[in-house]
Amino acid sequence: MIANRGEIALRIIRTCKKLRVKTVGVYSDPDIELRHVVEADEAVHIGPGEPSKSYLNIPSILEAANESNVDAVHPGYGFLAENPDLARACEESGLIFVGPPSRILGRVANKLESKRVVSEAGIPVIPGSRKEVSSLEDAEGEARRIGFPILVKAVFGGGGRGLRIIRSLRELKGGLERAGAEAKTGFGRSDLYLEKYLDKPRHIEVQVIAGRRGKVLHLGERECSLQRRYQKILEETPSPVLKNLERKRLVGLALKVAQVTRYENAGTMEFIRSDDGKFYYLETNKRIQVEHLITEMVTDVDIVEEQLRIASGDGLSLSQDEIEFSGSAINCRINAEDPSNRFAPTPGRVSRFVSPGGPGVRVDTALFDGCPVPEYYDSLVAKVACVARTREDAIRRMRIALAETVVEGVPTTIPLHQMLIENRLFVGGEYHTQLLDGLLKDWQPPSVITSEEAAAVYAVVRNRIAIPSIAVPPGLARKSDWRSSFQERSNLRPALYVEGI
Ligand code: ADP
Ligand code: ADP
């Protein structure tokens, strides 16, 4: 049973099909039409749209598992993926939980605690407080000791929530209140701690697969420094900044984290690399990650398959020296968010979806023409990833893939990615986690028109100036593209016909 929805549920079902493992999908009321419901061998209704009543509702999930007589539960990412209570409930009722055992989830959930364990093993961690903030006075004392700027973090946080930068003592009280409230709503607990805020670092993480008997492999790193408000937007592998020796050191640190935390199953060790090249351990993500696909594209390892093999007791299918790294891969997270309205989520219905394709392109999505985007869930609707022998070619493929992708009916972050992959600093590989928020301060997304509108405009243009060789490409949804392709083909000044649209 896959206790999740959308693209990741579909992704997991695909591997199960390959392994001839029967699948049960689950769905909430608004999700009844989704592709994971159709593609699973069976599907069980688990409640209304609100996550707390369906995908986050452990009794509902367990009932569905028992009712359909499954052997194992894969939690995907988000929702209950790292919740030790679901893992424990599975263990107690004889179900296999596809992920680390509850004792590991429980131990590593507390970020402060895992920082302590890792630091005691000699792995560098970002300087910060060693215990939860207990009062404002306590926080002030710690802040003075650490030195500003400071990042307030939720002890049980995740997904970029519950984080606040504090630049002076004056901001501390308000920052603690806001971060605490966000953590309380997001994770049910408001415990906070403080950390030194590093200037312009990079986020580089290592994909690890750990068997049950202590065998630990790595599948290389992923560079995830392009973030908006601490949330990843675009990821790539290998990191454009790492030289071989540095990569070896990073991977060694990640394997050591896996070892000292006695980690099991697939996991990601996240690190921050400061601008002077030092690595600091950030946290362990104890699940399959959103961006796992780029690692699969350069290693040809099916991470979900390895997760299932470990959980079922079969053990890993390969050893470290069988893993070969080839090429460069990039992933763009396409979110249903409006770039021209401060990235507000845009639930609704997708009237038309056209997937990109061609050599080296992988699209993980559950979108289809007419599919709903319910208001209740994460805004990620598609991942468009490209692989090529060189990073330059992967970027070129991405440029084409993004231009081919059509999502109509709900605004998406495609224009943001189109801007990013043309950015000089991105192309040069010289970026850091604070770049994107800076770029967004003076970025105006291009206005969006539908393909019907584009066709209508074209009809007008054709009647006025006959250029029969020009056709509006079917996937043309953005005015800027329309203008440039028109321009290329006709050598006419675009102002002639685009004005006033
Ligand atoms: P990844 O590196 O896998 O992309 P993210 O931090 O972006 O990790 O999280 C992936 C998904 O899981 C997002 O939908 C995010 O909102 C959700 N998520 C991550 N951590 C938590 C958590 N502790 N509690 C609830 N949701 C989480
Ligand atoms: P989450 O559990 O929400 O993913 P993380 O601790 O992994 O939280 O941090 C999320 C992001 O915030 C990181 O990827 C990084 O960009 C930024 N970040 C975290 N800690 C620091 C820090 N001490 N200094 C600067 N940036 C940080």
Ligand code: MG
């Ligand atoms: Mg993180």
